[in-house]
Amino acid sequence: MTEKPSLHLLIAAPRGFCAGVDRAILIVDRTLEKYGAPVYVRHEIVHNRYVVDELKAKGAVFVETLDDVPDGAPVVFSAHGVPKAVPAKAEARGLTWLDATCPLVSKVHRQAERLVEAGRHIIFVGHAGHPEVIGTFGQVPPGAMTLVETVDDVLQLEPADTDALAFLTQTTLSVDDTAEIVEALRARFPGIVAPRGEDICYATSNRQAAVKAITARAEAIFVIGSPNSSNSLRLAEVAERGNVPARLIGRAEEIDFDWLGSPKVVGITAGASAPEILVREVVAKLATRFTITEEEVRTATESMIFKLPRALTENA
Template identity: 75%
Template sequence: MVNRPPLKVLIAAPRGFCAGVDRAIQIVELALERFGAPVYVRHEIVHNRFVVERLRGLGAVFVDELDEVPDDRPVVFSAHGVPKAVPAAAQDRGLSYVDATCPLVSKVHRQAERLIADGRHILFIGHAGHPEVIGTFGQVPPGSMTLVETVDDVARIEVADPGNLAFLTQTTLSVDDTAAIVEALQRRFPGIKAPRSEDICYATSNRQAAVKAIAAECDRVLVIGAPNSSNSLRLAEVAERMGAPARLIERASDIDWDWLGQPRTVGITAGASAPEVLVREVVDALGSRFDVREEIADHTPERMTFKLPRELVA
């Protein structure tokens, strides 16, 4: 028998599914129970191919737009949120729909509406093209929000009334990058109104803090998540900034063994849309080449849960 080199595997905690993702997946499962298959889902319910394929196997049909949904079938809106025009169009067609928008994203939507009603222009910190950004911009009249992606963008902002501004943020951003952008905004616009509480969600903040807690010990960090998952990409960036080379992988088959090399300690974390089964798959793959000693690096326990829509639990 070949001697396998020893490897300490530090598993970040918390990691993986957050309460909003749990709720969104449950909504699709309950809709399938309630209405039978097929149930249509506008866009990926969450950014994870493994999750999407499992739900597809249960009878979910994923579409890009509402016009792909038959008149007699229900549709679920994704956890990232949708512009107001989408449920309005569903109502116009008489479609049954269930909104799986994460409640923390919905909170940002309501804040945006209130700020616009107060006559403020919103500077929104986020990533262009992300579904959450598209959904949030779709809550307010065109032209009433300006996207800010970087600190450099702050110097280029031109607004009609610089004394009547507010800022909001996407929920899945880098905590450190966002703090730098907020600082730049407050320097340039001292009277800018901040949200009552931070918009970056608890799960995003906790997962980034958990990576920071282990990165210094790690020779390599594997982040399990989809390439289009904002919060997963941020986890890899956080590890790199802490000096630990990191790779984003969707599952064990994506591990680049040449890049991994012969480390003494590997850190593992998972984005908020990645199921724990993929973490176990990666640990097992490491165990096929190394004599693995696992250690859970507890950081912050999470007890958050969100209520399910009344129409599915009544």
């Protein structure tokens, strides 16, 4: 019997679920407990197929619009946030609704409202079409915000009043890319008002820092997450920027051993919506081809916990 080659795994920490994702999943679970199945969820509660399938098995029904929610059924809004028109429509229909928007996204929503009330036009740094961007734009009147995705977009801006600008950012962006865009904004518009504190969430920043720590030693990196997960995509980009080949995979079965080859050291991390069970699954799959040793590389410890909506804690 041929002896398996050795492979040392550098497992990034923090990785996987953040407090906002924990809260969102718990909201769906508690809503199912309180009201019984089915519970409708507008958009994927978080961007992870495994999580969505687990909740479907418990009785959650995922829809893209409130028009697909029957009268009288409870509905949960996803962690990415929704435009103001969505809860307003739910109220008008008399639906029981619960908001699983991450509190850090909600903070950006409130900042947007305050800035527009103060007469400022907002330059929003984000990715077109992402649910978080759609939700944030939906907090303010049409035309009150302009989206930029790159430094080139910043250079093309022609605002009506350069003295009344502010900027905000999507919470799941690349820290490095965003810093470059913000630098370009400040250079073009020195009076632009910055957000109160960092918009990119602590979990996104921490996971990117952990990936940077393992790129110094890894020959390849697996990022566990869904292709529609912004923060997971950014983790793969951070690895590539560190000149380490990276692959975004949803499950262990997606490991391409031909691509991987015969490395001695491989890094593993997971996006903020990927559960730890998927990390263990990937390690187990690698162990079918290699003799594994594991090392956790920790760059931060997270203790954040977000409260559940009052409707789920009353009389609990």
